[in-house]
Amino acid sequence: MSDFILETKSLTKEFKGFTAVANVDLQVQRGHIHALIGPNGAGKTTCFNLLTKFLVPTSGQILFNGKDITSFKPAQIARMGVIRSFQISAVFPHLTVLENVRIGLQRKLGTTFHFWRSGRTLEQLNGRAMELLAEVDLASFADTLTVDMPYGRKRALEIATTLAMEPEMMLLDEPTQGMGHEDVHRVTELIKKVSSGRTILMVEHNMNVVSGICDRISVLQRGAVLAEGPYEEVSKNPQVMEAYMGTEAGVGA
Numbered sequence: 003m004s005d006f007i008l009e010t011k012s013l014t015k016e017f018k019g020f021t022a023v024a025n026v027d028l029q030v031q032r033g034h035i036h037a038l039i040g041p042n043g044a045g046k047t048t049c050f051n052l053l054t055k056f057l058v059p060t061s062g063q064i065l066f067n068g069k070d071i072t073s074f075k076p077a078q079i080a081r082m083g084v085i086r087s088f089q090i091s092a093v094f095p096h097l098t099v100l101e102n103v104r105i106g107l108q109r110k111l112g113t114t115f116h117f118w119r120s121g122r123t124l125e126q127l128n129g130r131a132m133e134l135l136a137e138v139d140l141a142s143f144a145d146t147l148t149v150d151m152p153y154g155r156k157r158a159l160e161i162a163t164t165l166a167m168e169p170e171m172m173l174l175d176e177p178t179q180g181m182g183h184e185d186v187h188r189v190t191e192l193i194k195k196v197s198s199g200r201t202i203l204m205v206e207h208n209m210n211v212v213s214g215i216c217d218r219i220s221v222l223q224r225g226a227v228l229a230e231g232p233y234e235e236v237s238k239n240p241q242v243m244e245a246y247m248g249t250e251a252g253v254g255a
């Protein structure tokens with residue numbers, strides 16, 4: 003099998019003549035944490051939407067484990083093990099933390115969640131749900147209503163519900179967005195931890211996070227890949243530094 007779990011070939015998305023993603027060749031190595039960075043409007047989220055099939059590409063190909071998945075539907079992509087966090091795994095605010103993870107587990111089993119299911123069936127899922135909560139350091143919040151959780155913890159829960167679906171590859175769109183320093187640190191450590199045995203592709207603006215945990219980085223600018231490589235290399239690339247001038251305080255700031 004190829005070292006690349008995910009590849010795109012000349013992936014392109016046009017919106018009424020405007021090219022949001024232009025001939026993107028992405029190669030994500032199995033087991034890596036791969037970052038997609040770039041100024042606002044560069045096409046990062048559109049890329050994610052193409053990969054998870056929320057959008058249909060105008061042209062180009064997407065390969066997952068060497069298989070052409072360009073024409074697949076979102077549910078098929080998820081079943082293959084490509085799970086996007088913070089969207090597919092959105093949590094229900096008025097259920098407890100444990101109940102939310104249990105729903106993720108039921109999804110994986112293919113038994114669409116029935117709130118009226120027998121108590122015993124649900125009990126069987128509790129053991130595994132508690133394990134997942136322990137993995138993201140939320141065991142003590144099991145019976146807390148999700149709406150009452152602090153923001154950073156909610157994001158950890160979203161990671162747990164994603165893990166419940168046993169992803170081979172996780173896509174995270176700005177996982178630390180809007181977080182204070184402490185939560186950023188906690189969620190970064192968590193991503194590092196859950197990356198073991200899987201592949202992660204993440205959009206991330208915080209360069210401390212990117213330099214701290216990402217193996218490789220692709221830089222997008224105006225829909226096209228400007229640079230690709232490890233952080234040390236990409237952050238010294240003059241074109242990348244220029245692309246970041248004016249929009250952010252520079253790569254590595």
Ligand SMILES: Nc1ncnc2c1ncn2[C@@H]1O[C@H](COP(=O)(O)OP(=O)(O)O)[C@@H](O)[C@H]1O
Nearest residue numbers: 017020022040041042043044045046047048049
């Ligand atoms: N549904 C859409 N229709 C028209 N233009 C869009 C649509 N979605 C995104 N765009 C445009 O595509 C470009 C890339 O957007 P996006 O992928 O959200 O960028 P990023 O996530 O890198 O900030 C932007 O100029 C945006 O306005």
Ligand SMILES: [Mg+2]
Nearest residue numbers: 046047048205
């Ligand atoms: Mg975006």
